[in-house]
Amino acid sequence: MKPTPFINAYRKAGKRADVVLIDEGHLLLTMPDPYNKFRGHNQLADILQLARVVVLVFDFHQLVKLKSFWTPALLKRVTRDYAVTHYHLTEQMRVGDAAVNDWIDHFVRGKVLPLPHPQHFDFQVFSDGQPMYDLIQRRNAETGLSRMIATADYPFTVLDGKTWYVQAGSLRLPWDKINFTDRPWAQRPETLHEVGSIYTIQGFDLNYAGVILGPSLGYDPSKDRLTVDLAQYQDKEAFKKRPDLADTTDAKAAIIMNAINILLKRAKHGLYLYAADPALRQRLLQLAK
Secondary structure, eight states, X not given: OOHHHHXXXXXXXXXXXXXXXXXXXXXXXSSOBGGGTBOSSOHHHHHHHTEEEEEEOOOGGGOOOGGGOOOHHHXXXXXXXXXXXXXXXXXXXXXXXXXXXXXXXXXXXXXXXXXXXXXXSEXXXXXXXXXXXXXXXXXXXXXXXXXXXXXXOSOOOTTSSOOOXXXXXXXXXXXXXXXXXXXXXXXXXXGGGSEEOHHHHTTOOEEEEEEEEOTTEEEETTTTEEEEOGGGOOOGGXXXXXXXXXXXXXXXHHHHHHHHHHHHTOEEEEEEEEESSHHHHHHHHHHHO
């Protein structure tokens, strides 16, 4: 069940569950959301009242919306009246090379390092999106589950009937469509000709991922560090106002880097990168050599 229907159903029936297992717990809401019919203030706090045991899988580096923005202090405050046991999971089961995984961890913290050249994981940078897409199509023919995905830096409006596009150099592909089927986005053959977002790929494995880093992510040569331009990010739902947060600038920047972290860690066998920002693209190509 999704969190809100569970909360509403168990509260109405006056029941408590024996065990509740919450995957992607970092997506639980931390503010009211009338659109999703949640009128409480914190979904985890409500679920804790409706269960004898809660098993919560949580990752602070996968927070992608202000309306579900968590901090370690908030999580501790919500659970302080309960007996809590922590288990720290450290194994990365997707990216099939420790050096690449380490490179991504540094990258999403703003540091651009020389690209590792692993033997058993295909890691490449492209100067144009079309050759990257050509390679993704070949990988998909060989192994399946190979897709193009991108940061939310390209205009889109949900359910307006229009086709919105992602541009990556000479490549122009449509954004992913609303999925009205039970099959995950990446398992539908027609989506090879679309660009996926964090909302269609989060929690899912790919064999090969072609990632388009949009214009919100730049590079400052004087500091040799990544930069974030909040104005370029097109996912306005992610930045929904939080009256209880005085300054959301850092939180918004963290959301963008978290989204990049999610995209870069989807693939099991190969990761391909294209950066829209010319300075970042040039730096990545230099470091790939």
